[in-house]
Amino acid sequence: MSVDDDGLYVLADALGGIFRQRGWRLVTAESCTGGWIAECVTDIAGSSGWFERGYVTYSNAAKTEMLGVEPGLIETHGAVSPAVVRAMAAGALKHSQAQVAVAVSGIAGPSGGTPKKPVGTVWFAWQQRGEEAAARCKLLAGERRAVRRQAVEVALRGLLELGRE
Numbered sequence: 001m002s003v004d005d006d007g008l009y010v011l012a013d014a015l016g017g018i019f020r021q022r023g024w025r026l027v028t029a030e031s032c033t034g035g036w037i038a039e040c041v042t043d044i045a046g047s048s049g050w051f052e053r054g055y056v057t058y059s060n061a062a063k064t065e066m067l068g069v070e071p072g073l074i075e076t077h078g079a080v081s082p083a084v085v086r087a088m089a090a091g092a093l094k095h096s097q098a099q100v101a102v103a104v105s106g107i108a109g110p111s112g113g114t115p116k117k118p119v120g121t122v123w124f125a126w127q128q129r130g131e132e133a134a135a136r137c138k139l140l141a142g143e144r145r146a147v148r149r150q151a152v153e154v155a156l157r158g159l160l161e162l163g164r165e
Helices: 005-022 036-042 060-067 071-077 082-094 144-164
Strands: 026-030 051-056 100-106 121-128 134-139
Touching: 005 036, 005 144, 026 036, 026 082, 036 051, 036 144, 051 060, 060 071, 060 082, 071 082, 082 100, 082 121, 082 134, 100 144, 121 144, 134 144
Parallel strands: 026 051, 026 100
Antiparallel strands: 100 121, 121 134
């Protein structure tokens, strides 16, 4: 079900239609995707009407400083965990005017994996303001760029699902 780079922009365009219709604004909190979700969204004409802002919090310090993720949470669970992506999503909403957040943290490779968290492990969280965040883990295959592309796709598809509920 994986799409190519152009397919990501098709998903982002569909997302824009849903967010405009619902009057929602989006905030992103990205680690391993390095701003790729925000790039896809802002490539869509008119995205300023529904994209509020994006955070690229690649380091643990950035997650703490920009999003308010507790250092102890990262220390206990690791940056690639459901607890941390939920905190990233909540922090993104707290520090924005958006109604919906998506957060992503993973191990894109080629190094950094462990037996418990191999390369390709990516955690996602989607959250509407005032609601609990939904978190999901995917083990994505391929080289670094392929893992990152798939992560962007999963994030966008999750936002589309949320918007269609």
